[in-house]
Amino acid sequence: MRTVWLVVLIVSSAALLLMVLRRQVAKGWFVRFGTHLALAAFAIYALNFSGWITGWYVPLNPATIGTVTVLGLPGVALVLGLQHLLLA
Numbered sequence: 001m002r003t004v005w006l007v008v009l010i011v012s013s014a015a016l017l018l019m020v021l022r023r024q025v026a027k028g029w030f031v032r033f034g035t036h037l038a039l040a041a042f043a044i045y046a047l048n049f050s051g052w053i054t055g056w057y058v059p060l061n062p063a064t065i066g067t068v069t070v071l072g073l074p075g076v077a078l079v080l081g082l083q084h085l086l087l088a
Contacts, residue, residue, distance in 0.1 A: 037065065056080055
């Protein structure tokens with residue numbers, strides 16, 4: 001059963017990627033999204049290793065990078081707030 005779901009995931013992802021790449025508008029969107037993704041990862045990295053906020057560490061994983069990519073720098077505050085609320 002696990003193999004069936006894996007095949008369905010791969011086929012649907014390939015179909016979605018084909019549809020997105022077929023349109024010309026999507027290429028500019030991918031460049032903009034990639035830029036935001038890289039800047040979000042750099043912002044989290046800079047926050048962790050610069051010492052601006054001592055005692056706080058935001059892990060570099062897809063969930064935190066995705067949150068900061070979508071929400072921008074307020075996403076860092078959201079991640080830090082959720083981390084403090086859930087882990088304290």
